[in-house]
Amino acid sequence: MLLRVVKDWFSRSNKIERLWLLAKIEFKLRYYENKLGLLWALLKPVMDMSIYYVVFKIILKSDTPAFASFLFIGLIFWNFFLESTTGTIQILSTKKYLYEYSNMNKLEIYISTILSNSIGFFFNLVMFLVFYHFIEIDSIGFTIYNFWVILLFFNLFILSLAISLILSNLYIIAKDISQIWQVFTSFLFFLSPIFYSLKVFKDALPSFDYGNPIAGIIINGRRVMMEGKPPDLELFIWDFSFAFFLLLTGLLILNKLGSKAAEKL
């Protein structure tokens, strides 16, 4: 099924162009419509970071070194995940105009939207690099392991796509899935090693670095970007398999429920 979809895409060469066109328009709609514009995309992680910095460094006196950067990298991974899942629950309803009058493949709608979030992610990643290399005092500088972040991002992309597929298709039969997911993500946020050090996280929640698919990505993200180490391979492979398994589930649900979107929504 997946192979067929991928093959189908490359055989019709305008698909890549179309994905990029839809992603660009989506990005423009999100950021250029409001007064702050693109500035908001850059401001958001900085503001988030400052809040957690005040709480955890100044009030709770966390002893993690380079804490601001530690938070920053965790938050940009998390925010991408949050935007790509919570932000797409109603996608089949808001993007109905794309599939209501033609036999366009719905998967493209998802990929283009998450692609547009990826543009935001890379802006943030560039900001992180600037921050880490020029402002952070405890920076260890550039290492070759930094390039692993591309694969980690790919993993995050698949995970977000998978969960987005599952949620938005469940939305067709259960509209309050968005409220449930909101509660669930705030829970997941506190169960992810975003502001605790890895040791505290592992001691309190053993094996949760495996149970929570986003935890491993954040842990490995810090290893390659800030600790000058290769990723924990076992965790890395586990997270990829986890994401692929969810993606498969998502595609099955898309086939089963998503085909009825035009008549139900």
Next chain:
Amino acid sequence: MEPTPALVARNISKTFVISEDSHNTVKHRLFNIFNPPRKKRIEAIKITSLEINKGECIGLLGRNGCGKSTLVKLLAGVYPTDTGFLKINGSTMLMNLGVGMSHELTARENIYVSGSVLGLKIKEVDAIFDEIIDFAELREFVDTKIKFFSSGMVARLGFSIAVKAGADIMFLDEIFAVGDMKFQEKAIKVFESSWIQGKTVVLVSHSMEVISKYCQRAGYMKDGVMKFFGDTQTAIQLYLADNQ
């Protein structure tokens, strides 16, 4: 030359299940586990088979509520079929009063998105962009969001995109009701020019004149059943007899 099929449908059918109170939240479903909603089944399309060849113009006739629009949506691949097998060769486009356009986007963006969805490359859309705008008479509003357009302007834009970009298989559901008199004349002229030649078109219309003029074959439907599919004049006779 053997005609190549653009669309093959075998034993397709569609039943809508409409529940009287909709259980579409988790809460509702939980609280009503032992109290399932009363359901009504509407057999919109009963077992139907048909085949449309490339380059053919097919008419669809029938009174209101006989299932024409549902059949068109099934054939366009917008609704999934309940039974049978449907093979669509190429991209489809369904046109009724609105076509797939986002009201949050400008006319320019909508042209690019629709063109791309219909299978054109960006360069190909660039090439026909001016033609579309001129045909729709919307030169001054290229960069205006279409939510500020009048309904006639939106319909004109949709029609122009359909005419200039066009999918492999076009489903036109009562499109001659679009725009003012002047625009309608233009729309009919398009049909009379060579546009329709070589295109696969399924035309839904209540105008016998249009159907008999452009369609090689026609189908006559009643109560979700394709009563007749073949010669255009016979289909028209059956439809007229039904209206007596």
